[in-house]
Amino acid sequence: MTSGVNKARLHKWLIGGPPLAYLVVFFAIPVLIMVLASFRNPGEFGGLAPIFNDDSGSAQLDLTTESYGRFFSDFLYTALFLKSFAYAAITTVACLVIAYPLAMLIARSPKKHRDLLVLLVILPFWSNFLIRVYAWMIILGPQSVFVTALNNVLGLIGIGPVTLLYTPFAVVVGLVYVHLPFMVLPLYANLEKHDPALLDAAQDLGANAWRRFWRVTFPLSLPGIYAGAALVFIPALGIFAIPDILGGTEGIMIGNVIKQQFLDTRDWPFGSVLSMVLTVMAVAIAGLAAWVARRSRT
Amino acid sequence: MNRRSRVLWAAAIFGYAFLYAPLVIVVAYSFNDSRLNAEWVGFTLVWYGKLFHNEKMLKAAWNSLLIGVTASAVSTVLGTMAGYAMYRFRMRLLPLLILAPIAIPEILMGVSLLIFFVLLNISLGMFSIILSHIAFCIGFVAIVVRSRLAGMDESLTEAARDLGATPWKAFRLVTLPLIMPGVVAGALMAFTLSIDDFVITFFTAGVGSTTLPLQIYTMVKIAVTPEVNAISTLLMMLTLALILIASKLAPGSLRAQ
Numbered sequence: 200m201t202s203g204v205n206k207a208r209l210h211k212w213l214i215g216g217p218p219l220a221y222l223v224v225f226f227a228i229p230v231l232i233m234v235l236a237s238f239r240n241p242g243e244f245g246g247l248a249p250i251f252n253d254d255s256g257s258a259q260l261d262l263t264t265e266s267y268g269r270f271f272s273d274f275l276y277t278a279l280f281l282k283s284f285a286y287a288a289i290t291t292v293a294c295l296v297i298a299y300p301l302a303m304l305i306a307r308s309p310k311k312h313r314d315l316l317v318l319l320v321i322l323p324f325w326s327n328f329l330i331r332v333y334a335w336m337i338i339l340g341p342q343s344v345f346v347t348a349l350n351n352v353l354g355l356i357g358i359g360p361v362t363l364l365y366t367p368f369a370v371v372v373g374l375v376y377v378h379l380p381f382m383v384l385p386l387y388a389n390l391e392k393h394d395p396a397l398l399d400a401a402q403d404l405g406a407n408a409w410r411r412f413w414r415v416t417f418p419l420s421l422p423g424i425y426a427g428a429a430l431v432f433i434p435a436l437g438i439f440a441i442p443d444i445l446g447g448t449e450g451i452m453i454g455n456v457i458k459q460q461f462l463d464t465r466d467w468p469f470g471s472v473l474s475m476v477l478t479v480m481a482v483a484i485a486g487l488a489a490w491v492a493r494r495s496r497t
Numbered sequence: 498m499n500r501r502s503r504v505l506w507a508a509a510i511f512g513y514a515f516l517y518a519p520l521v522i523v524v525a526y527s528f529n530d531s532r533l534n535a536e537w538v539g540f541t542l543v544w545y546g547k548l549f550h551n552e553k554m555l556k557a558a559w560n561s562l563l564i565g566v567t568a569s570a571v572s573t574v575l576g577t578m579a580g581y582a583m584y585r586f587r588m589r590l591l592p593l594l595i596l597a598p599i600a601i602p603e604i605l606m607g608v609s610l611l612i613f614f615v616l617l618n619i620s621l622g623m624f625s626i627i628l629s630h631i632a633f634c635i636g637f638v639a640i641v642v643r644s645r646l647a648g649m650d651e652s653l654t655e656a657a658r659d660l661g662a663t664p665w666k667a668f669r670l671v672t673l674p675l676i677m678p679g680v681v682a683g684a685l686m687a688f689t690l691s692i693d694d695f696v697i698t699f700f701t702a703g704v705g706s707t708t709l710p711l712q713i714y715t716m717v718k719i720a721v722t723p724e725v726n727a728i729s730t731l732l733m734m735l736t737l738a739l740i741l742i743a744s745k746l747a748p749g750s751l752r753a754q
Contacts, residue, residue, distance in 0.1 A: 209585075209665060215582030215591055218575040218635055222594040225632040229613035233605075236531050236612055236724070246615060257700050264695075298516060301510030318744075323516045327693045329713050330729040334519030336717065337526065342535040379516065437602025438696060444717055461608050462702065471612070481602055489542050 234442075237471035238262045239461045259376065266468040270476065276456070280476065283453040286367070290374040294382040295376070302437040303416075304385035306393070311391025318388065324380045332444050335373050339363040341447070365447025379432035382438040387422025390416070403455035422492050431483045453477060518732065527726035534723070544727040554728060557712035561692050562622065564708060568630035569687035575689070576638025577680050581672075583639065583644040595636040606633065607700035610741065614701060617687035629701045630691045636735030637690060644673075645679025678746040685743040689736055 238247040239262055250262065270276050304318040323331065338345055340366065350360040363369055393416065401411045439454030446452075453473065461472030526534050530541035548554055579595060582588055598606055610632070614625045653675070656665040672679075696708040702711060709732065716725050 211582065211586040211588075214578050215586060215588050218579035218582070219588070219591050221575055222591075222598075222632065222635060225610070225613075225628055226594060226598050229609035230605070232612055233609040242732075247612070248720065266683070293570045297512050300505050301512035302668055304505055304509035319513060320516065322737070322740075324522055325689065325693075325736050326517065326520060326733045327695075327710060327713070327729065327736070329695050329710050329717065330523060330732065331519065333713070333717050333721075333725060334523045337522055338519060338642055340534065344535065344724055357576070359700065376519065383512075404678065433600075434602055437604045439604055440699075440714070444714075454602075457604055457608060458699075461611060467612060470608060477602060485600065 200366045209379070220464060233471050233474060236467055237266060237475045239464045239468050241468050242263070246465070263490070266466075266472040269469060270472050278474070279451075279453055279456060280480070283436055284317045284480075285372065286371060287432050289371055290378060291382075291428050292380050293371065293375045298382035298386055298427065300378060302383050302390050304389050305383075306390035313391070320380050320383045322351050323429065328377065329440065329444075331377055332373050333443050335369065335376065335445060336364060339369050339372065341370050346471065367446065367450045369447075370442050370450040371446040371451070373445045374438065375436050377438075377441065378431040378435055381434075382427040385426035385430060386420065386423045387458070389426075391421055398486045417439065421495050427493045429485055433484055436481060436484075437477055498510050501654040523726050524730045524733070526723060527730045529723065529726075532723065534721070534726070542722040543729075547724050548731075549729050551724065553707070554709075554712060554724070557697060557707045557709045560623065560706060561709040564626050564630060564689040565688045568629050568634055568691045569684050571627075572631045572634035573638050573680060574686045576635045576683055577636060577676075578641050579639035580642030580646060580683075581668075592617055596641050598633050599636050603696040604700075607697045610697065611700040618672050620708040621701060625701045625703070626706060626708070630694060633694070633697060634687035634690055637686050639681075641683040641686060642679045645676045645682075664693050682743040682746045685739045687745075689739050690742075692732075693736065 213216060231396075236247055240261055242248045262373075301320065305313055308316060337343060340346065343361065346361075346363055352362060353359070361471075397415050397419075398411055401415050406414060437454050438452065439458045442450045442452045442455050443458075446455075457470055457473045457477070460466050464470075499731055525537075527544055528540050528542070529537055530543065537713050548606040579591060583592055583595070586604075606629075610625070610629050614621060614628075619628075651674070654671050657671045658664070662670065693710065694708075695714065696709060698708050699714070702708065707715075709728065713725060713728060716722065
């Protein structure tokens with residue numbers, strides 16, 4: 200009997216062990232090193248100070264909270280986080296407004312069409328991320344047919360020509376475009392489960408379409424909205440390529456400063472501090488979304 | 498059709514147009530006979546021709562292919578093992594380590610791997626990119642394989658065991674053939690994710706290990722030429738083909754995302 204148990208254990212570790220070991224080495228340990236790095240000093244030539252002190256030959260960690268102090272004393276970085284937060288929040292709301300009718304249409308289509316309509320939402324998501332961002336560079340660029348037409352119309356009513364590329368507006372458009380499927384899918388999954396009899400009942404009781412939506416459909420879809428909001432907000436917060444390509448100097452977000460700390464300034468401890476704050480925010484928001492979703496269910 | 502559903506249709510059509518217009522524009526301009534992404538001048542294949550004489554682009558495509566094949570092969574084996582282990586045994590840490598890389602912002606994985614490789618004196622290049630790609634692909638393969646296992650008839654494996662097959666033999670001759678579509682779909686998904694990855698590659702790449710997304714990024718940042726439209730169109734077609742094959746093999750695996 201014990202040999203059977205031991206054998207099952209052996210199988211468990213033979214099969215589960217290698218992937219577990221890989222993820223510990225190439226995911227968990229790097230993340231822990233980053234936590235540690237946020238408490239260390241930068242090296243003389245950038246990066247991190249060496250752990251082994253050359254003179255005495257002994258290892259020393261030299262932990263310091265200096266980089267955290269710098270983060271909290273300079274309002275510049277808090278402001279940057281707030282700005283990224285605002286961009287991610289606007290993106291989430293815009294995604295919700297565009298995604299809701301889409302998800303509702305799919306959920307109310309005949310069953311045989313639903314899979315195709317869902318696939319049509321996911322398909323653009325599978326094309327390369329950079330290509331999707333680059334496409335907006337064409338659309339919002341100064342030579343674009345769209346911007347020229349817009350400026351002609353604005354010219355008629357006496358508003359000067361507008362620039363769209365390399366502005367915060369372009370960043371938000373890019374963020375919305377890239378994250379839209381993450382809002383549509385959980386919303387659809389929720390709306391699909393609604394019992395149509397509820398709407399019929401509301402109608403029989405004299406509620407018009409507007410009331411039926413706000414009093415029945417919308418409250419029931421809140422769990423889907425929370426899930427979608429978390430799925431849009433968290434990745435949008437940490438993005439750096441979209442502001443990098445569409446944002447110009449005005450539109451930078453926290454991801455750009457993290458990138459800059461690691462690759463240009465090479466102040467790794469401070470870059471790690473910014474990454475840690477971003478992680479804490481992401482985990483907190485995910486936790487909040489899960490908590491609100493659980494509360495709304497009971 | 499009442500007024501309300503007309504409003505819904507209009508809003509939904511706007512949503513689909515918003516999703517597809519940018520991609521259609523990129524494809525259309527890849528055939529436009531003009532250096533500017535502005536007016537439609539005429540049809541040409543010259544940008545595709547230029548692409549095949551662009552040394553940097555060809556090298557980047559070769560690097561991407563090499564990384565994609567290696568990373569998807571290794572992560573398919575490890576991911577299948579992980580999916581099977583999570584299905585069959587009670588694993589505590591593994592599910593967390595499978596989901597966390599998918600859930601956290603990508604940039605965090607990128608910078609933490611950068612610190613890790615530099616501290617271990619592993620030079621940044623093809624090898625470090627492949628190691629990183631395996632790390633984020635395992636989870637996706639594991640999720641697809643696990644969902645395939647969940648839909649499998651457990652009694653078949655039990656029957657094989659009752660008939661005297663060793664656990665390994667039962668796995669190889671019964672379970673594996675049954676979950677094969679899920680494994681292949683996972684492999685294609687891993688390949689697609691690897692070919693497409695920008696953020697993690699950006700932090701773990703070194704000199705001479707430029708991949709296609711990194712090359713596109715450089716071109717977009719420095720000078721946009723219609724060649725970017727052409728390579729984007731080709732890359733979209735490749736991804737589309739792979740995804741269609743994957744969804745044929747394991748319907749529903751796309752939604753595992």
